[in-house]
Amino acid sequence: MIDTPHYWWLTAGLALVLFGDAVMSLRPPGFIQRCLDGVRLPRDWWWVLVVTKLLAAAGLVVGLAYPGVAFTTNVAVIGYFVCAAYAHFRARFLKREFWLNCMGMLAFSVTVLLVGYAV
Template sequence: MIGTPQPWWLTALLALVLFGDAVMSLRPPAFIQRCLDGVRLPRDWWWILIVIKLMAAIGLFAGLTYEGVAFTTNVAVIGYFVCASYAHYRARFLKQEFWLNCLGMLALSVAVLVFSYAV
């Protein structure tokens, strides 16, 4: 069975970043708005991204105590950003927001998974 992440602080960092992203999305700054408009996500649906990111942060924090939860949540976060990357590609919105926000978060999520469980 997969245990808790080691070192724990990488998972906590990812959780904090996702929590911060969710809080920023309550009143999205221009770069988040450009990103969501660029992939043509209707504004009526923006709230669901906040819920997803908050649930991911909660799952990652819970996983610091409960075995397997952080691993499962981290894999789900990677899946989320893979889907977001595909949405960018499909909408042909491959500007700076894609490279920094989307792929940056995907790289962080993958790095946390690898260094927390493969070491």
């Protein structure tokens, strides 16, 4: 069975970043609005992203104490950002927001998974 992360601070860092992203998404600044409008996500659905990110942050924190939870949540976060990247490609919205926000978070999530469980 997969244990808790070897480097807890990486997982905690990802949880903190996701929590901050969720809080910012409550009243999205311009770069987040451009991103969501760029992929044509209806504004009525923006709340779903906030809930998803808050639940992911909670899962990562809970997973620091319970084996397998952080790993599973980290994999789900990667899946979330893969889907977000697909939405960007499909909408042909590949501007700076895509590379910094979406791909940056995807790279960070993958790094946390690989480094956090490698040993």
